Amino acid sequence: MDDAGHSNAADAAMWPRLTDAQPMAPIGPSLRRLLSWYQLLQTVGLRFPGAPLSFLPPTAPAELRAALESTETRTEKDSLGIREVPAEVLWGISTLRAVENFPITGRTVGQIRELVWALGAVKLAAARANHELGRLDEARCQAIEAAAQEVMDGKWDSQFVIDRVQGGAGTSTNMNANEVIAHRAQQIIGDDSIQINPIDHVNAAQSTNDVYPSALKLALHWAMRGLIDEVALLADSFGKKAMEFAEITKIGRTQLQDAVPMTLGQEFGAFADAMREDVVMLRNFIPHLLELNLGATAIGTGITAPVGYRELVLKHLQQITKNNVIGARNLVEATSDTGVFVLVSGGLKRTAIKLSKICNDLRLLSSGPQAGLNEINLPPMQAGSSIMPGKVNPVIPEVVNQVAFRVVGADTTVAMAVEGGQMQLNAFEPVMADVLFDAIESLRNACATLRLRCVDGIEANEDVLSRRVAESVSVVTALSPLIGYARSADLMKQALEENVSIIDLAVQEGVLDEATIRRAIADATGHTQTVE
Template sequence: MKTRIERDCLGEMEIDDASYFGIQTHRMMKVSGAAGYPVIAYPDLHRALFQIKKACAKANAEVGALDAQVAQAIVSACDKLLEGGYEKEFPLDMLQGGGYTCVNMNVNEVIGNLANEILTGHKGSDQVHPNTHVNMAQSTNDTIPSATHLAIAPRLDVIIERLQALHSSFEKKADEFKDVVKVGRTCWQDALPLTLGQEFGGYASLIARLIKKLQAVRPGCFELVMGGSAVGTGLGASSGYMQAFYKHISSDLGEKVSPQANIFDGFQNPDFFVTVSGLIKEVATSLSKISKDLRLMSSGPRSGFMEITLPALSPGSSIMPGKINPTVPEMVIQIAHQVVGNDVAIAMAYDEGELDLNVWDATFYKCLFENLQLVGEEILILKRDCIDGITANRDRCRDEAQSSLAISTVVAATQGYPLGVKVAHYAKEKGLTVKKAVLEMGLMTKAEADHLLDPMLLVDPEKMAQAIAEWRAGKH
């Protein structure tokens, strides 16, 4: 095995020359591994770091701080990494101390060795040093938080796009079910009728609102602390570097990237991660609430609510033939459990930042990107394997609507609340519908009852108000 010797502030080490990562990566590999999977399992941070290192090299060359040939080699190395195929060179475990200094140095080492190889034909630091050149004018303290900001944007874009598709699915179902009248339920008790389409229209409206919130937070992904170096003062950077960096990163990404209004605030307070996490939690718990509704409405198929039928995806029991479970809604609910837990961890990590830097980058990254991954995928599955295939059990829904004692509210609205209570009690005691109770009690004619107590009339507030006004006018 061919090896090379590398040195750092703790000494020297013999490194397998087949590896592009170096001594600092090796040191951290020996004292980590608790999570059991690497940071690059969610590759977004590394891709953002490659973009940042590329823009830094361009900026340092522009201001005369970095040799143009070295800068170009670093840019070329970053381009190679962005193309993919080097994932094994980033083996560090997801949970690390030191504010992900080891992650920054792992990236610096790989870029440095690739760049040195481009210039000399071999790995090493004789032409490109990971600290001196690749990390020029930078610190882990500005690169990691900035890369995390940039890394969030593509994930948000996926979630927004998939929510837009889910919104369309709910709107289609709202239209499909617009004439499916059913009983409403409050506190799990029978309430006034509404249509299944109105319920699904409510879901569509919720999704549209979530999309707007995510779109509103997206610009924050492109507000960075790059240029602040270790504590926000920018020590080590040449004059003009900061402006040059933001010019190049904006050009490379095709987005307007800018420094945060107060760099010191940015170093002290990564509240943006809390904001994003809160919105992702809101998406997850909203989808969970919808899924719980679907689970109830589809319960049965003979002794539950039985209002809708979900797509049958797999047998639901190892012992009971014919049982089908609401597997997709239950998956969505479980994901909400995990997302909420991760959001709590993110809030704790933000709360425990001290003085001039919050070092809990591993908590932010692991928990936030697990949530982004879970929510992004669940939206796709929920739409494709559940919502698009839902059918309405129309007869069942109408029978429920007609049998609800809450229809006695119409009597209360036309003839007073006390009489409405009497009708409800009479119908319950006799096992009648409200319509039959009203007829037996002689409170309305059949024509009046057929009109005023039609569940489809009750779901339209304008028509219902007009019908009540006409009835009252006819009695005076």
Template sequence: MQSNGLEASRVERDYLGEIGIPADKLFGINSLRGAENLTVSSLTIGHYPAFVTAFAQCKWAAALANSDVGKLTAAQASAIAAACEDLIAGRFRDSLIVDLLEGSGGTSTNMNFNEVIANRAAQHLGAAVGEYASVHPNDHVNASQSTNDVYPAALKIATRELLKPLAAEVSALADVFASKAAEFCDVLHLGRTCLQDAQPMTLGQLFGGYAALTRRAACALSDAGEMLLTLPLGGTAIGTGFGAPAGYRSAVYSHLAAITGTSFIPPADPFDAMQNMDVFSRVSGELRTYATSMAKVASDLTLLASGPVGGLGELRLPAVQAGSSIMPGKVNPVLPMAMIQIAFAVSGNDVSISSAVQYGQLEINHFEPVVADRLFDSITLLTNGTRLFREKCVAKIEADMVANEAHLLNSMALATALVPSLGYAHVSKLARRSVDEGRPLLEILEEGGILGREAALQLVRAAAQPVFYS
């Protein structure tokens, strides 16, 4: 509904009163219709502060740019900017009522922001809510924009901001793995392949591998954020820039840089920027890669801590809660299991995102809301999950040195360490005797005076040291 004059704005205001929009809310008819027709989940567009902030920043920069090119008065631009600052400060988010997963291709989302900002701007100018003569949602707040360029721009800005705390959490987890690697550097450990005894190593080497994996993931997530610097602002509906006056595009990026402190850039090809969302597939792919990598680590920890009597029992995980409602004393590896479960959810989100990216049609992708919903969910799950995993589990892991050493010395992995000093054929005979008699190899070595425990430990430690040839 357009309302360019005072009489039209009064009609619109009266109509909104008739359909029951609360007097203390700032949304309008388009927002209400979007909420009534498209609410399918429990989250609104006001749920994620980063998304609200990003949208408000885009509207703020657009208002200042429109003032520069003469599409808005200085008073209108100032009022819109003040309204955007209110949203960024956390005010009026209860007026952002449209479902994050709405199916209008983002139009309902954009109009919810337009209406809230317009009504708040009107208040800053001393006008009543719903009197759109001074600041209109479409004509002024949405000037030189369309849903098709402002929604993906806000989505990129918000995603980039959400990735920062995630990358920081992953980096912190890498630090804890590294500290555990140092702590366990002298703990002899039985290396296994295909769940079978393999070769000697140290427990510190195992955790060093986890640290390297996690550090690499932190770098990849940081790099993913840098892929989101190119925005489609100024392309308006399909990339032609129709509806945005000369000078607007350069002005909007300049103001956005001043507002956000980040130098976002226009695309090399505006049509590509409107048509394609492949960057979100890449970002989601990094989230899935990290999630599944941590699931592997979590599975390892669960296995190594299994028992304490009937399993490996080489690690002791912190006992954070009771593990059973019926079996007294049972403690489960709940934090590792939670990380594995998060990986399932993130992998499913990645399928949704890649499907949404694939099914964009022709000049735009109208499935941006599901990308936003699933992407924000993945980042939130991983940020929270990584913090809990680090603080409540990994930082408090203890090693059972006796169990680690016993498993190694009682295994055939000891035979591998003996080959350089005793020869393959001799060790093979001893190994076969160990299997035939059902006795540990070390026991046979000691009994025959071939090798004592301390000498065997020295050979095992030597075998556990990495050897690299350049």
């Protein structure tokens, strides 16, 4: 053991793990420090030739693993030094460093089609604006335009390999886009004498701090439209069931206790309108997502952007995306404030919670079939138990419930990330993007699944519903306007004690005739047909 307390036995045990070689002699402090640095560099993700890609999450795309294991490389240099980059990829040294630095989720930016499209659109608009202002020559502009259009079209999604959750406020994502477009533009131009630089040309007059949030908002705008369409379709599906069940009377419930008569159509009509309300609410968010800070550059002062650039880039972006994008009134505020994401996330949470409540009702209404409510039948989708033969579970409403739980969790993430911003920039937009796109996609899929595999196939158990109305003492409320509250209460108490129906008891006691009672029950639902 040396003066620092290190044992040679421990050194001997460590050495084979690091070098796959047996030590010839005990190692000294200097070599030990070298080995410690080697181990640290392996831990943080610096890959040595032949070293395993242990820093990548298991869910990382296979294409990324294959690229990083390639022996064919090209040399690139940045302010931190020189690195070997896989020869066949379009991304470069900045992307490589980000891949190594952020092995977090295994979910890549390239898996968000909307975001890659929006990044391509922003870069295309910037190239056109810079060309008009004399910042970009014709040849480079045309090549960058062509490459950016390919990015928009989805040709290079697999080249956006950085983890969605990353430090740096989205700088890595912006540089991934810059490098892919620059390298592809270089291929398109086909002339090595005309070099296209990711920063000097593709990123001209831009900063991550205006490119990333602008692209993120555009991408969310696209994704939200798809969700809104699915919520509207689900509302229509509930509406069709409301019409189908309009003639079926049942007992409503408050606090899970029998309340007053209603129709099954009214119950499903309420589901429909609950979803229609959220269609309107979600549509109201759209204008907020089209207010961009593009042209703000670093903190909102527009540094490095030439006069007229902001107006031109917004004009071109509007033409490219066919969206009515507008510039934020206060660019410093728009660059530092991420409150719009709280608005969107809150809307998603509201829709998810309301949808989950509806699914709770569907599960309860379909419970049974013998010891539950058994008022409706959900389509049987799969066997429900490995031990109980014939059991069928409400698996579709259950999965929608679970999606809602995740969306509520995403909202908490967004709230904390927005609050965590400091000074002129919020560094946590990447995690906002990650959870928001996940929430939108899963909620959209949940709405479609619920509509197609559940709601469209729901059937009413009319015999059960009719019997419940006839047997329930709760219909006495419908008689109260005719015989008074006190007499109604006495009838209810007597019916419970004698275990008879209110209708039979009222007729037997000569309080009202049966036809009058059934008209009163029908009137109580707002439905004109007499209850049979």
